[in-house]
Amino acid sequence: MQSLLLRRLWPDSGSVSLRERIRSGSGALAGILVTGLIGGVVAHHGAVGPALIAPMGASAVLLFAVPSSPLAQPWSILCGNLVSALVGVTAALWINDLFLASAIAISVAILAMLSLRCLHPPSGAIALTAVLGGPAVHDLGYSFALWPVLGNSVVLLAAAIIFNNLTGRPYPRAIKPTPADHGTADRPATQRLGFTSEDLDDVLKDYDEFIDVKREDLEEILRRTELRSYRHRAGRLDCAAVMSRDVIAVAPGTSLNEAYHLMRAHHIKALPVTNDQAQVVGIVTQTDFLDKAAWAAGRPTIGVRQRLRLAQSGATAPNETVKDIMTAPVKTIAPEASLSEAIIMFAGQGLHYLPVTRSNTKLAGILSQSDVLAAMLADQAVLEAATDARQPV
Incomplete structure (x- = not known):
């Protein structure tokens, strides 16, 4: 007692x-x-x-x-x-x-x-x-x-x-950026898993008490918990088993035109950017070409808006190369990481491609959302086949 x-x-x-x-x-x-x-x-x-x-x-x-x-x-x-x-x-x-x-x-x-x-x-x-x-x-x-x-x-x-x-503690708390609007009725990927924002609002309304945590922070905590739980339950495959190993990569000094034609020739939508030591320093995607490059006579170039962005960020003068439009720093994942970790990164950060890097940040492969989807479907098919084989006839 x-x-x-x-x-x-x-x-x-x-x-x-x-x-x-x-x-x-x-x-x-x-x-x-x-x-x-x-x-x-x-x-x-x-x-x-x-x-x-x-x-x-x-x-x-x-x-x-x-x-x-x-x-x-x-x-x-x-x-x-x-x-x-x-x-x-x-x-x-x-x-x-x-x-x-x-x-x-x-x-x-x-x-x-x-x-x-x-x-x-x-x-x-x-x-x-x-x-x-x-x-x-x-x-x-x-x-x-x-x-x-x-x-x-x-x-x-x-x-x-x-x-x-x-001392490294952001204050006041910044407003979290709104997920990119794709102009469709689909919810962001993280909101398609489990509860919706409306569900949380209804529960808080029923609770009808002041809770000493911001509503956005509460939702973030719940969604991370949900994704972490999913990670424990899902998949035994790692990224090394699924990733593409024969990766087409470019250097920061590769011309925009050459990078664009590489993407078209190989029917790919992302190119890891590596330095002379094969370390990943960025990634250039189809979206980068659409958002950051201008087009003249069918060739990608650097327009006025992107020049202003580069000048504001303190970057060196643009010279029509990959470094002028690449995304850096870039999110990467280790070969030994589980596919469920990759799923969390794809869903939580709105990514479509993840360069796979070793501990020395050297490029080992690249992982796409479709790679993960295909692997998980195949893994599920194997499990179902094993289950059927164990059942008596």
Whole structure:
């Protein structure tokens, strides 16, 4: 009984590495220190109120320990803290009873944050501070919302953006790119496996509670789990058993016209690009010719748009060669990788061809979606034949 009670009280959360714990603590140290120092300068010269308020400590926990949370995004901290401060000041001005003013301030702040989609738990403490802060806060009136609340929030947020990105943790969370639209009614490949986005939306609607994870991140986690499960269940073949070994490859300095004619002559739609050591440095596909090359008198050339793209990326001046349109860096797969891993890469990243490389990045072969499909169908046929042979007649 006691063990069951302890398990209920102990949080059921994923383990965090020592490196991540140190990074979170160091970020909070830097963020609060910078916010306090800047606040001290502003408060000393402007006489605008406290240099630093306690709720910033709670905001620091979110910004540096769980920066991927929807509760820790810039809109949440800035709008949540500002709105809650305004609500708290209003409650303090109009309601004399401190307990009633505190309760109403918290209640209205939560309602406002949920309505404005800027829920930020430390903002509740800001609303309470506006009511219970005493004369030092009450004398500021609505200017309390600008300083120290908004001022502290902006400085702490700036520190979080700089620190998180410098330590390799993207913040704020970027919006995931929309899968390429092929102009058809078909869903992206990953959405044809298992549940649909609409299924997830319906479940979340039925759940009807705030979940501390972005909907896009939740879907990504579920889809990766589904693909990983599929990888465990599917196929025993590896890429080496299926890949094309007699690969037509080109060098970065191969002319566009020569590469194009190679593709046509061999009836292929992708050419790995290798250097003098046979190491894969890119891939040029039919799509690259369509999207990045211009055509003049039936010959591929480099148009104005592609020249501008190359100039913006800092590439060398184009000279009508493969390096001017190839995709680099290129996704590759090892010969010993299972076909199910290749399926995940094809489906999850929208690829059609995968160069197969050894550990030294030298080209060993190339794998296409059709290669994988044919192999898996053949593998399934062998399994069915074996099953039939074992059954009694």
